[in-house]
Amino acid sequence: MVLSFNNDQGVLTTPKVDLDNLRAISLFKDSFAKKNLNTTLSSLLEPEVAASWQRCKGMKVDPYMEELTYMRRSMELNALLRDKRKFIDLTKMYFSALLPLLNLPTTLTIFDENGTLLDLTDQPRLLRLNPHSGSIWREETVGTSSTSLCLEYGKTVLLAGSRHYCKALEHQLATSSPVCDAQGNQLGVITTINHINDAALDDETLHRILLWTNTLRYTVESQLELSKRSHSAGSGNILYPSRFEEDHILDCSFAGIKGESPQLHTAVRTAARFARTDNGILIIGESGTGKEMFAQAIHQASGRSGSFVAINCAALPSNLIASELFGYVGGAFTGAENKGRAGKIELAHEGTLFLDEIGDMPLEIQPNFLRVLEDKKVMRLGSNKDVHVDFRLVAATNCDLFKLVQEKKFRADLYYRLEILQLALPPLRERGQDIVLMANYFLEDSCRKAGHPPFMLSREAEAFIFNYTWPGNIRQLKNAMVYAANICEGPVIKMQDLPASLSRNLEVPKANAPADKFPQMTSIHETEEEMIRKALTITGNNVRVAANLVGLSKTTVYRKIKEYNIQLL
Numbered sequence: 001m002v003l004s005f006n007n008d009q010g011v012l013t014t015p016k017v018d019l020d021n022l023r024a025i026s027l028f029k030d031s032f033a034k035k036n037l038n039t040t041l042s043s044l045l046e047p048e049v050a051a052s053w054q055r056c057k058g059m060k061v062d063p064y065m066e067e068l069t070y071m072r073r074s075m076e077l078n079a080l081l082r083d084k085r086k087f088i089d090l091t092k093m094y095f096s097a098l099l100p101l102l103n104l105p106t107t108l109t110i111f112d113e114n115g116t117l118l119d120l121t122d123q124p125r126l127l128r129l130n131p132h133s134g135s136i137w138r139e140e141t142v143g144t145s146s147t148s149l150c151l152e153y154g155k156t157v158l159l160a161g162s163r164h165y166c167k168a169l170e171h172q173l174a175t176s177s178p179v180c181d182a183q184g185n186q187l188g189v190i191t192t193i194n195h196i197n198d199a200a201l202d203d204e205t206l207h208r209i210l211l212w213t214n215t216l217r218y219t220v221e222s223q224l225e226l227s228k229r230s231h232s233a234g235s236g237n238i239l240y241p242s243r244f245e246e247d248h249i250l251d252c253s254f255a256g257i258k259g260e261s262p263q264l265h266t267a268v269r270t271a272a273r274f275a276r277t278d279n280g281i282l283i284i285g286e287s288g289t290g291k292e293m294f295a296q297a298i299h300q301a302s303g304r305s306g307s308f309v310a311i312n313c314a315a316l317p318s319n320l321i322a323s324e325l326f327g328y329v330g331g332a333f334t335g336a337e338n339k340g341r342a343g344k345i346e347l348a349h350e351g352t353l354f355l356d357e358i359g360d361m362p363l364e365i366q367p368n369f370l371r372v373l374e375d376k377k378v379m380r381l382g383s384n385k386d387v388h389v390d391f392r393l394v395a396a397t398n399c400d401l402f403k404l405v406q407e408k409k410f411r412a413d414l415y416y417r418l419e420i421l422q423l424a425l426p427p428l429r430e431r432g433q434d435i436v437l438m439a440n441y442f443l444e445d446s447c448r449k450a451g452h453p454p455f456m457l458s459r460e461a462e463a464f465i466f467n468y469t470w471p472g473n474i475r476q477l478k479n480a481m482v483y484a485a486n487i488c489e490g491p492v493i494k495m496q497d498l499p500a501s502l503s504r505n506l507e508v509p510k511a512n513a514p515a516d517k518f519p520q521m522t523s524i525h526e527t528e529e530e531m532i533r534k535a536l537t538i539t540g541n542n543v544r545v546a547a548n549l550v551g552l553s554k555t556t557v558y559r560k561i562k563e564y565n566i567q568l569l
Helices: 019-034 047-058 074-083 085-102 146-153 203-232 243-253 262-275 291-302 318-326 366-375 401-406 412-418 434-450 459-467 473-487 524-538 543-550 554-563
Strands: 011-013 107-112 117-121 156-160 172-180 186-195 281-284 308-312 352-356 377-379 386-388 392-397 421-424
Touching: 011 203, 011 412, 019 047, 047 146, 074 085, 085 107, 085 117, 085 186, 085 203, 107 146, 146 156, 146 172, 146 186, 156 203, 172 203, 186 203, 203 412, 203 421, 243 291, 262 291, 262 421, 281 291, 291 308, 291 352, 291 392, 308 318, 318 366, 366 377, 366 412, 401 412, 434 459, 434 473, 459 524, 524 543, 524 554, 543 554
Parallel strands: 011 156, 281 392, 281 421, 308 352, 352 392
Antiparallel strands: 107 117, 107 186, 156 172, 172 186, 377 386
8 A cells, every 4th residue: 555554644545546456456366265375475465455355254255245145124224324314414415515526427325333334326336236225334244345444444545446355346446534523433434436447547536536535524524513513502503604694704804805806706705615614724825825814814704712823834943843833831841931831722722723834844743733633632742631622723835735745745644634625826927907906905005104195007017017927926016016115206106116026037148149049039929919818818808908908009909819810709
């Protein structure tokens, strides 16, 4: 396996699906079942799968079975279904809601904590062995499966093809994830099934399936907990925001986030919906895209009574992060305060803990932090006493965490715990007219603070700002406008008033340089065409507005559209 349970990672996953490898495993299985072979002799199987096969053979499980024969009694099953009704209904509802995001034919099976099949949705017709409610799906009844391994280890399991002990399941790629309550008690198992041919595409597809199934699991866990709290408060209703409530959240909590682009509106509305759950959120975006501002808005919209507590994992030395996060008691280490100090986690009790640059969290601290997330308890450095904590985690990163997992620089179990709900923020260069809108907003704000009338951008400066790539995003734009407002001597911001750093990447060759030393440059016509195409795309082919953006007359833009053969759809 890529990740083994033996190293305390939270996921057991099949390596890249190789159909030749799976055929070889299937042939070995035939020999293993008929002869006195030991699976430890096979290099084809991972240790956990090999051990399970060995147990199956010892229990005389038939790998060639065609139908399940072990069932719960009718009276026992009916009582179980009544007890698990909310778990079943929530899982089926969110499975249907999230399935378009996966965009693969997928079967859902729902089990209790003992491996009893409670319900299923099998539109793609991927199931075999004639399973139905009451079927017992354990290692001793069906052999090695993702569900049996999930029950065995209490971890998320992705199992491919012929690694299943039963031959009838060799067409499946099955992903099982345990569903637990807030105290860590297992309530059941969600298993999603895809056809092995659909999953044999690439590592990205396997990762997407694994992430999607975990998202389903954590969403169900969160809603079960909300339902439990609501019930204890006198109502059995599940808490869902109405459209009116959602619009109110947008108006109040996210008012400080400026912009009119569709990309930003999508991010804001998604964040508002996420804010109403207790799930952790991972905000992904380039440096300067406003990740902390979104995190603060999510906290305000969540209704949590505690504080918003932020820590930048990249800003502190590795030897200080542990004491900052977990706190310490007096005398815990040299230089510690006599009275000790509460860590950021304790300070975020009943509030939100924001971990910026989570990818820079030291590897040695990650297991302890994961334990806090799982147990809702924190222990200060130098103490042996746990403190109960209830906080909402919002993490942010500008790097590829999955790549760090592959490079063994970030723990897989923490990664999958963090990436329950993912919020992607668009870079400024993709937000179109928001660039100019925000430039004017920052300019007006700077002028107000400086105590003079607002300046305005010249057409040349506005066109430059609109077409600049802004690698530093909103932060860079704001700094540029603050600079321009303080250096400009008149009411109009001109090109010479913008920071010189914006043009540092424009290298101009010396006049006497040989011709072959000149860099490859884009022609004026190509630049003009690109500007017009971009302006038309952003404005929805509104020629008048596009003309204003690029600083040309409407008539000229129509002439250029014809000249460059631009299609207005």
